[in-house]
Amino acid sequence: MNPAMSxxxxxxxxxxxxxxxxxxxxxxxxxxxxxxxxxxxxxxxxTADQLAEHFRTHYNEVxxxxxxxxxxxxxxxxxxxxxxxVMEWINPNxxxxxxxxxxxxxxxxxxxxxxxxxxxxxxxYRPDALSxxxxxxxxxxxxxxxxxxxxxxxxxMVAIGVGGLNDQxxxxxFPRWACWYxxxxxxxxxxxxxxxxxxxxxxxxxxWLNFWVEFLVWxxxxxxxxxxxxxxxxRLEQERAALLTQERPARLAAA
Amino acid sequence: MNDLVSIESAARGSxxxxxxxxxxxxxxPGILTFILADVLVFGLLFVGFMVERLEQVALFNRSSATxxxxxxLLNTLILVTSGxxxxxxxxxxxxxxxxxxxxxxxxxxxxxxxxGVNKLIEYGDKLAHGVSMLTNxxxxxxxxxxxxxxxxxxxxxxxxxxxxFKASREAVDGPxxxxxxxxxxxxxxxxxxxxxxxxxxxxxxxQ
Numbered sequence: 131m132n133p134a135m136s137x138x139x140x141x142x143x144x145x146x147x148x149x150x151x152x153x154x155x156x157x158x159x160x161x162x163x164x165x166x167x168x169x170x171x172x173x174x175x176x177t178a179d180q181l182a183e184h185f186r187t188h189y190n191e192v193x194x195x196x197x198x199x200x201x202x203x204x205x206x207x208x209x210x211x212x213x214x215x216v217m218e219w220i221n222p223n224x225x226x227x228x229x230x231x232x233x234x235x236x237x238x239x240x241x242x243x244x245x246x247x248x249x250x251x252x253x254x255y256r257p258d259a260l261s262x263x264x265x266x267x268x269x270x271x272x273x274x275x276x277x278x279x280x281x282x283x284x285x286x287m288v289a290i291g292v293g294g295l296n297d298q299x300x301x302x303x304f305p306r307w308a309c310w311y312x313x314x315x316x317x318x319x320x321x322x323x324x325x326x327x328x329x330x331x332x333x334x335x336x337x338w339l340n341f342w343v344e345f346l347v348w349x350x351x352x353x354x355x356x357x358x359x360x361x362x363x364x365r366l367e368q369e370r371a372a373l374l375t376q377e378r379p380a381r382l383a384a385a
Numbered sequence: 386m387n388d389l390v391s392i393e394s395a396a397r398g399s400x401x402x403x404x405x406x407x408x409x410x411x412x413x414p415g416i417l418t419f420i421l422a423d424v425l426v427f428g429l430l431f432v433g434f435m436v437e438r439l440e441q442v443a444l445f446n447r448s449s450a451t452x453x454x455x456x457x458l459l460n461t462l463i464l465v466t467s468g469x470x471x472x473x474x475x476x477x478x479x480x481x482x483x484x485x486x487x488x489x490x491x492x493x494x495x496x497x498x499x500x501g502v503n504k505l506i507e508y509g510d511k512l513a514h515g516v517s518m519l520t521n522x523x524x525x526x527x528x529x530x531x532x533x534x535x536x537x538x539x540x541x542x543x544x545x546x547x548x549x550f551k552a553s554r555e556a557v558d559g560p561x562x563x564x565x566x567x568x569x570x571x572x573x574x575x576x577x578x579x580x581x582x583x584x585x586x587x588x589x590x591x592q
Contacts, residue, residue, distance in 0.1 A: 310415045339426075
């Protein structure tokens with residue numbers, strides 16, 4: 131920590147990291163969702179032969195999509211860090227449990243995002259050499275991983291909400307509604323618990339609740355949080371500038 | 386440099402940055418976001434139930450008839466009564482009466498606990514008869530709707546207990562009041578959802 135660090139130096143990279151959130155979102159929807167044929171997912175009640183036919187027809191798009199998803203999926207990490215930096219200023223006198231939980235949970239969210247893409251990429255790598263049942267297993271495994279590892283994403287979402295609700299500013303960095311939305315969105319992922327029990331209907335991986343609602347809720351969370359991180363940074367720059375102004379004469383006097 | 390206080394340490398230690406006494410606004414508008422989002426998803430589930438029901442009316446009626454309406458009705462009365470006690474707790478808190486606030490919160494908790502006992506009896510009976518979420522589409526909705534509602538109920542019970550505990554250590558008409566009011570709103574949402582779930586599952590198709 132450098133007491134002489136200027137505001138420009140202190141806040142360098144904050145906006146760049148925050149911007150990786152929307153980049154991640156756009157690229158993930160394009161690569162993982164559109165090219166990878168995951169929006170919507172191939173229904174869980176498809177037969178192995180139907181699924182094999184899909185991979186044997188679209189293997190190149192899926193390869194490109196999953197390679198892109200693995201590349202851009204890691205952007206969730208710097209985006210998470212930008213939130214952590216803002217959270218550290220929410221209530222400077224409190225401990226940093228919430229911001230740390232947010233950082234670890236958000237960072238580890240990269241794991242299911244990237245690892246599930248590997249399974250789909252494996253299926254698209256040699257689709258003619260693999261049996262339909264093997265292809266089906268790989269596709270199922272990818273979806274079971276990305277859906278069932280939701281709890282690691284719930285942790286940072288709840289942490290942002292709880293941390294933000296403790297903001298004592300008259301105008302909090304994260305508004306109350308956004309904090310409650312974040313908590314609710316994280317907890318709403320609990321519906322994914324039902325996903326392994328169903329191959330059709332609302333709780334299946336392609337179901338309107340466990341796919342359409344839950345993924346839209348997550349995407350909206352990314353947009354909302356990014357928006358308020360961008361709004362928080364200039365406010366924190368002002369707060370820190372004011373502190374620098376207060377501290378400088380005190381340090382000079384002490385010297 | 387050792388005798389210099391770092392700007393960052395000062396910032397983190399300063400009370401000027403974030404601690405604005407009395408500046409914390411009411412939490413009520415915030416929790417309404419949570420409640421509205423939750424009610425919206427439950428609303429979608431209710432629509433899903435009715436759509437499925439239209440396609441399998443006989444099955445849904447037959448399955449619904451196996452539920453014990455008396456237990457459902459009892460649970461409705463329990464939640465409404467518990468909700469009334471929470472209203473009284475909020476009124477007491479607004480007036481700054483800490484003892485009355487705690488008593489009403491405790492009464493709400495104790496009455497509310499009856500709902501949990503009833504649900505566990507009901508679940509135990511269903512499972513003992515081999516009825517599960519996978520039995521048919523009606524019971525899928527039955528277990529999911531009542532199960533998710535039950536999780537909300539458990540969270541509400543924890544909230545009531547925490548508020549009761551905090552009300553003994555903080556002024557109930559101070560910053561804690563916002564949390565008491567928010568907890569009350571949440572508990573009413575649990576009531577409200579049950580008031581829709583009960584007729585939908587237990588009364589539609591009852592013999």
